[in-house]
Amino acid sequence: MNDAAIQVDHLTKRYSAGFRRPPVQALTDISLDVKKNEIFGLLGPNGAGKTTLIKILLGSLLPTSGAASINGFGGADWRSRLSAGYLPENHRFPPYLTGRQMLFCFGGMAGLSSTVIRGKADALFDLVGLHQWQNTKIRKYSKGMMQRLGLAQALLNDPQLIFLDEPTDGVDPVGRHEIRTILLNLKKEGKTIFLNSHLLAEVEAVCDRVAILNKGRLVKVGPVSGLLDVKPAYRLETAEMPPVVGEETTTAFPTAKIEGTVITVTLETPGQVNEIIDLLRRRGVDLVSVAPVKVSLEESFLELIQGDGSHE
Amino acid sequence: MNKFAAILYDSFLEIKDRKIFYFYWLVAGVLIIVFGLLPSLNINGRDILEGNLLSPEVLNGFIARFFDGFLGFVIFLLVFGSAGLAPSFLSKGRVELVLSKPIDRWRLLSMKFLAVYLVKAAVLAVMATAIWLTLSLRLGMFNWGFFPGLLFACLQLLVVYAIVFFFGVLTNSAASAIMGYFVIRIGTDLLASRKVVYPLLGEKSLWKTILDGVYHVSPKIGEMSENIGPIMTGKGMADFYPVWSTVLIAVVVFLVTLLYFNRKDY
Ligand SMILES: Nc1ncnc2c1ncn2[C@@H]1O[C@H](COP(=O)(O)OP(=O)(O)OP(=O)(O)O)[C@@H](O)[C@H]1O
Ligand SMILES: [Mg+2]
Numbered sequence: 001m002n003d004a005a006i007q008v009d010h011l012t013k014r015y016s017a018g019f020r021r022p023p024v025q026a027l028t029d030i031s032l033d034v035k036k037n038e039i040f041g042l043l044g045p046n047g048a049g050k051t052t053l054i055k056i057l058l059g060s061l062l063p064t065s066g067a068a069s070i071n072g073f074g075g076a077d078w079r080s081r082l083s084a085g086y087l088p089e090n091h092r093f094p095p096y097l098t099g100r101q102m103l104f105c106f107g108g109m110a111g112l113s114s115t116v117i118r119g120k121a122d123a124l125f126d127l128v129g130l131h132q133w134q135n136t137k138i139r140k141y142s143k144g145m146m147q148r149l150g151l152a153q154a155l156l157n158d159p160q161l162i163f164l165d166e167p168t169d170g171v172d173p174v175g176r177h178e179i180r181t182i183l184l185n186l187k188k189e190g191k192t193i194f195l196n197s198h199l200l201a202e203v204e205a206v207c208d209r210v211a212i213l214n215k216g217r218l219v220k221v222g223p224v225s226g227l228l229d230v231k232p233a234y235r236l237e238t239a240e241m242p243p244v245v246g247e248e249t250t251t252a253f254p255t256a257k258i259e260g261t262v263i264t265v266t267l268e269t270p271g272q273v274n275e276i277i278d279l280l281r282r283r284g285v286d287l288v289s290v291a292p293v294k295v296s297l298e299e300s301f302l303e304l305i306q307g308d309g310s311h312e
Numbered sequence: 313m314n315k316f317a318a319i320l321y322d323s324f325l326e327i328k329d330r331k332i333f334y335f336y337w338l339v340a341g342v343l344i345i346v347f348g349l350l351p352s353l354n355i356n357g358r359d360i361l362e363g364n365l366l367s368p369e370v371l372n373g374f375i376a377r378f379f380d381g382f383l384g385f386v387i388f389l390l391v392f393g394s395a396g397l398a399p400s401f402l403s404k405g406r407v408e409l410v411l412s413k414p415i416d417r418w419r420l421l422s423m424k425f426l427a428v429y430l431v432k433a434a435v436l437a438v439m440a441t442a443i444w445l446t447l448s449l450r451l452g453m454f455n456w457g458f459f460p461g462l463l464f465a466c467l468q469l470l471v472v473y474a475i476v477f478f479f480g481v482l483t484n485s486a487a488s489a490i491m492g493y494f495v496i497r498i499g500t501d502l503l504a505s506r507k508v509v510y511p512l513l514g515e516k517s518l519w520k521t522i523l524d525g526v527y528h529v530s531p532k533i534g535e536m537s538e539n540i541g542p543i544m545t546g547k548g549m550a551d552f553y554p555v556w557s558t559v560l561i562a563v564v565v566f567l568v569t570l571l572y573f574n575r576k577d578y
Contacts, residue, residue, distance in 0.1 A: 015577070035316060055408060055578075058408070058411065058412040059411055060408045060411040060412065060577075060578045078414045078415055078416045079414065081412055081413060082414045084412060088408040088409055089403065090404070090405055091405045092403065092405030092406055093323065093402070093406065093409075094325075094326065094400075096329035097325060101321075104318065104321065105318050105320070105321060106318070106409065108315060108317055108318020109315050109318045109413040110315075110413050111314055111315060111413075111414060111416065114314075114317075127387075153409075157503070162468075163412075178333045182459040271453070
């Protein structure tokens, strides 16, 4: 056995959209690996195909072509799900069950005996903060409470591999923070986590590696830090800006924008800022301040996604 | 075993949550009260009211006819009560989680079918037995033919539920499952009396062949149920053909359901 918990190999998924309508291409030729004990984030805008990928991995959708496997077992093989926990997106848990009954029903279906479930239920309800709600019917739960229950359910069988599809959806800020802590603790216990999200900050905070998916295609895979190569940008404020110098600057640095006495520019390397300063000094322009501009991950993510859409 | 127990537990709780579940017991309760108010007739002790108007044979026939109708009615209620269970098990937001459990798809669906069937058959058995017991105590006469009759009704329920289940899995809708079942049920009742229209078809035997063919491959539920009365009165099954052919067809329908489910995207 190698150290890959999840392997996806040239996976393509087309949904048939019904009679006489063209099929929807949800995933196109996706290949990726998730290593054991890694928190892997799948990031992408709405409709990118994140949920589709998870559903194929867990066997509720069949791939059109290519393969996806967990611990070497394909989605059609029930053994692939022996040690998996799953929190689906848009879940609708049986409203007629209480939170506690839900753990017994779904834990039982995972093969756990009621003795084992009884032994774990209390600690799990404490963990997700639902202790006083466990004997209430799910139909009375709020969205965030259902999400917490779903998380408890996903952790019940002590899975090695946990799939979470938008786990913080509908959860309040405190809950989000708690979930983040739970995920990091799970990683310490040696679990592998596959996290779907469209929230960049969430992925950034917990994931080791991230894949960016857009319109069914894999745009990028890599460690969070180097994923979005943020180019250095600067803001230079001058005492006075003669138009001639301005023109010369924009010719030399096409990304430069001049508004009154302020120049903003995006550069290939941080060192290039000295070239601009030299140019301005040669023309006798006095500098009031030079400061780096922080381009947020959010902005460069948007740029990456939009850039990807244009060359289709 | 844990897996089946969990599915059974879940199915029971879901059935219990539906209003129709209380309606079953209301029907049973009313009948028990009505029969409980009957004058006590000690038939086997020959203490019959006013001469020989009621012989044990006549009463036996009455009991058989009553249960014939009653069991058919309860099966009809159970169709309504169970049509929505497969669609809700396979509904969006729930099916993903169910399918993520380490169970083969065909095994999962078989367990769900069996779980719902067992709960419904138990309801049928408890209701019918309670009523039979009340009636027998009042009449002072125990018709033991009731139990083979009940067993046969359970077989009938199995066949009926296989068809309802098929439409439920296929359409994912309770209403469509009920409609599908009744279309089949009414269609086959018409087919059973197809000989009535034979004179109208003239010499063209092709139509007769087609009608006969369709009749033979369709589940003959109405005809099958006509056996309940004779079994209770100890006469045995009137006609074996509708019974075994319907059971066989139900098995095929169930296998088709499994095949379909195995390849479906959820
Ligand atoms: N059952 C279905 N039938 C047809 N098309 C579908 C089906 N499910 C999803 N799709 C389409 O497949 C594409 C990918 O959907 P998917 O749910 O995987 O996106 P997602 O990345 O999870 O989006 P979100 O962030 O909104 O959850 C979308 O274009 C969607 O319309
Ligand atoms: Mg999604």
